[in-house]
Amino acid sequence: MKPAVSILKIGGGLIEDPKRLNTLVQAFANLKGLKVLVHGGGKLATQLAQQLDIPTQMVEGRRITDNDTLNIITMAYAGWANKTIVSKLQAEACNALGLSGADGNSITAVKRPSLPIDYGFVGDITSVNISFINMLLDNGITPVFCALTHDANGQLLNTNADTIASEIAIALSETHAVQLYYCFDKPGVLQDVNNPESVITHITKNTYNQLLEAGIVADGMIPKLHNCFHALERGVDTVSIGDEQMITHKNNLYTLLTLT
């Protein structure tokens, strides 16, 4: 039987809320077995850019990453958010190690082609260094990835944290039974976005297509669910979407995704 590994991605909204972040960090530290954390940090980068008078350009919900913006993201994600999370995990006796994709050459990417839209220093993942990640896990270390990769030629690249989580999950699924959790500020995928009690508790590939056609899944949830089904199709065992209650198991209100 393959050893189990849990991969938890936490969204930007939870990182800036100290109380919710502490709950999450404690819950993650208490998770048994091998585990990997992946975090974003989008709102913090936007705030910092505003304070430094650097304009934030978004196209179709995605940030245009010029050189100034990349520096801000590197400071906010790999600096503040990553080290805050790592030091909190250490306080909970979880031997965490913060990483960008450049560290240990852990995740390489290519700069996205500048046509049709030039997103700037944004990366599409080309490889995950599984032997390095396994070496850390084998030594009792919990990797904590921020949303940065590199091109192996000296260029850091802004990379979607949901995608980093799913690509690590897929890569680890060759040798591990992988549970992938997407944790954000809502209790799951909602039938009615204004009603937090309308969680859709189970979505299959078939019902996903129905939800898409009905317009119930829309906007930022579409690429998120696309990532989830891509991970399931490539060998990840289970994918769940929910808030911090999903990890503490205080209730069972979250969305479970399966292929059938």
Place this chain on the structure above:
Amino acid sequence: MKPAVSILKIGGGLIEDPKRLNTLVQAFANLKGLKVLVHGGGKLATQLAQQLDIPTQMVEGRRITDNDTLNIITMAYAGWANKTIVSKLQAEACNALGLSGADGNSITAVKRPSLPIDYGFVGDITSVNISFINMLLDNGITPVFCALTHDANGQLLNTNADTIASEIAIALSETHAVQLYYCFDKPGVLQDVNNPESVITHITKNTYNQLLEAGIVADGMIPKLHNCFHALERGVDTVSIGDEQMITHKNNLYTLLTLT
């Protein structure tokens, strides 16, 4: 015979100069054998604090680190400086891994007592996690430390990079033959601070005391040399001070420190 390890500390002035940083990174990547890099990043933090209207308070050449300042340092040192250096080293085929003291619980510290001067979130090192650093070195990984430690209770602490370098050197000297290099923007310890050709090429414990009495070694050079002799007394094999030429061996103009 103990295996050799080189520990290079690079000063703030070199990090902000892209050309000199590239020279240093290439020279460090080409160093044979086991190696560890330690970097500061002081001027960048000061610039960022100015841009964010956060006052920088210095007492006796040391930064007072309140919570806002700690966040800036974390962003500038662990974020921008560390990931810039790591990605450049990866481009030179050096498998670098960036670390704060919280990562892998690599360096613990205690917050400095608030009397007689309250320096805020400044740490004095209590332990270096040698088994973790050796595990990385054994796996072909080059640790790159920034000037942050943690108290193992969730608090990051601003910690002098010269001291981090000497404490890592001392800890590794139990099992390794350690060469410690302090690299900054001058070619060595100068007889006349305005004359870069007046490098004192060799300083012993005796001549150090003479230089102190004559006032030739003063200001920031005093704690730097104190660190050097402390390292030599605790088992580090050689300590050198110079600029990037010291690493490239293009000339032999640098300061070598020995006990006798």
